[in-house]
Amino acid sequence: MIDRKFPDKKLLSIHQWSWDMQPRTYRVVRKVEETPNTTSVYLSSDGDAPLQPFRAGQHLLFRIPGIGERAYALSAFSPKPKTYRITVKHPGRGEETGRAADYWRRQAVNGDVLEACGPAGHFHLPEQLERPLVFITAGVGEAPLAAIAEELAVRAPRHQLRFFHSTVNGSTFALKGKLGSLRGDLPNATWRIWFDRPQPIDRKDKDFDQHGEIVLADLRAFLPDCDCDFYVCGSNGFVARVVAELNTMGIGSLRIHSEQLGRESDDIVDPDERDVLPPVEPRTVHFTRSGTSATWKPEHGTLLEFAEGLGLEASYSCRTGMCGKCAQKVLSGETAKVRETPAKPRPGHQLLCSNIPISDLEIDL
Incomplete structure (x- = not known):
C-alpha cells in the first residue's frame, strides 16, 4: 500500500488528485496468493467502458467499505489493459484487524464492486529514456x-x-x-x-x-x-x-x-511465524510409479524442482503452495515444509512445490 490516506491537504498538494476526480467502479475478478503474506487482486471495469491506459508505477485510490481511502500501485502493465492488478502485503501477527490489507485478503471476493480514482501519480518512466x-x-x-x-x-x-x-x-x-x-x-x-x-x-x-x-x-x-x-x-x-x-x-x-x-x-x-527447518542433508528419494531413485541434496531445491530435474512430470500451476495441484502421496518417510501454504493436501499427501525430504522417501509419482 502506498503510504497515503486521503483526503489530506498536504498530500493532495503533492499529487493533485482526490475524490474531486470522477471515480469509477471496478469489479474483483480474481485473487492470487503470491506468497502466504502477499495477495494480488485483479480488477475489471464494472461496465462497458474500457479500462484507462496508465503509466506503470501509477496507482489507484480505493474507497474500501468500512475502512476508508487507500492508494495501491498497479503491479502489472499493459498498453491496452483488460484488467488492473494490485499486489497487497498482509498484516502480520498481532497487528490491528480491519486493516485495508486484511480486507483484500479475507473479505474481498470475486464479484465485489469498489470505487476508485485514477490511475494517477508521478512515479513512472519519463517520456524519453535518455539514461540507464x-x-x-x-x-x-x-x-x-x-x-x-x-x-x-x-x-x-x-x-x-x-x-x-x-x-x-x-x-x-x-x-x-x-x-x-x-x-x-x-x-x-x-x-x-x-x-x-x-x-x-x-x-x-x-x-x-x-x-x-x-x-x-x-x-x-x-x-x-x-x-x-x-x-x-x-x-x-x-x-x-x-x-x-x-x-x-x-x-x-x-x-x-x-x-x-x-x-x-x-x-x-x-x-514466531517462520518455520524452523530441521537440519537438511542428502536423502534418497524413490518415485515409485516412474521407477526412478536419486539422492536429493539441498541445492536441488523443493521436491518439485528435484523431480523436474530428473525429467519427471508433475502437475502444478503456481509453484508456491497456492493451487494444490502438485500434491502427491508420500508412501513412506517424512518431509518438511519450506513455507506455509494456503492449499491443504489430503491426509498422506504433500505439496511437492513446498516440501523437502528430511528422511529417505517413497513418493507415488
Missing part, C-alpha cells in the same frame, strides 16, 4: 517496479537496466516468477537479489545473490559507468535510507525517483 535505469526495491516495493520493468520491455526492451531487490527470503519473494520472465524480455538488464534471512532451502547464486540487506557501497561494481536514473521503492525507512545514501554518492535529486509504501515494520516477518 537503476531500480532499488525492498519487500512489496518490487510490485510497482515490476510493472515499470514490464513497460520498459514494451517500449525499449534493449534499454540498460540494473534491478536490485531485497526481501526476507524465498517465502516472501512475491513476484519472483514475473521478474524471472522479464529477464528474457530485457536482455540488457542485470538482476541481483538480496535475502535478509534465507531459509536452508534458499540457494545462493540461484534463488538469491547476496545475504543481508542492500548496501549501496556494494552496488558500485554493478552500476553503469555513466549517469543513471534511480527508482527506489519500499517501506518508508528503506526509501529514506537509500535516497540519503544516493545523495552522499553525489546523485542529484533530479536523478532520483522514489515511492514510499508504508512503515518499516511492514517488511518484517515475525520470527
Whole structure:
C-alpha cells in the first residue's frame, strides 16, 4: 500500500488528485496468493467502458467499505489493459484487524464492486529514456517496479537496466516468477537479489545473490559507468535510507525517483511465524510409479524442482503452495515444509512445490 490516506491537504498538494476526480467502479475478478503474506487482486471495469491506459508505477485510490481511502500501485502493465492488478502485503501477527490489507485478503471476493480514482501519480518512466535505469526495491516495493520493468520491455526492451531487490527470503519473494520472465524480455538488464534471512532451502547464486540487506557501497561494481536514473521503492525507512545514501554518492535529486509504501515494520516477518527447518542433508528419494531413485541434496531445491530435474512430470500451476495441484502421496518417510501454504493436501499427501525430504522417501509419482 502506498503510504497515503486521503483526503489530506498536504498530500493532495503533492499529487493533485482526490475524490474531486470522477471515480469509477471496478469489479474483483480474481485473487492470487503470491506468497502466504502477499495477495494480488485483479480488477475489471464494472461496465462497458474500457479500462484507462496508465503509466506503470501509477496507482489507484480505493474507497474500501468500512475502512476508508487507500492508494495501491498497479503491479502489472499493459498498453491496452483488460484488467488492473494490485499486489497487497498482509498484516502480520498481532497487528490491528480491519486493516485495508486484511480486507483484500479475507473479505474481498470475486464479484465485489469498489470505487476508485485514477490511475494517477508521478512515479513512472519519463517520456524519453535518455539514461540507464537503476531500480532499488525492498519487500512489496518490487510490485510497482515490476510493472515499470514490464513497460520498459514494451517500449525499449534493449534499454540498460540494473534491478536490485531485497526481501526476507524465498517465502516472501512475491513476484519472483514475473521478474524471472522479464529477464528474457530485457536482455540488457542485470538482476541481483538480496535475502535478509534465507531459509536452508534458499540457494545462493540461484534463488538469491547476496545475504543481508542492500548496501549501496556494494552496488558500485554493478552500476553503469555513466549517469543513471534511480527508482527506489519500499517501506518508508528503506526509501529514506537509500535516497540519503544516493545523495552522499553525489546523485542529484533530479536523478532520483522514489515511492514510499508504508512503515518499516511492514517488511518484517515475525520470527514466531517462520518455520524452523530441521537440519537438511542428502536423502534418497524413490518415485515409485516412474521407477526412478536419486539422492536429493539441498541445492536441488523443493521436491518439485528435484523431480523436474530428473525429467519427471508433475502437475502444478503456481509453484508456491497456492493451487494444490502438485500434491502427491508420500508412501513412506517424512518431509518438511519450506513455507506455509494456503492449499491443504489430503491426509498422506504433500505439496511437492513446498516440501523437502528430511528422511529417505517413497513418493507415488
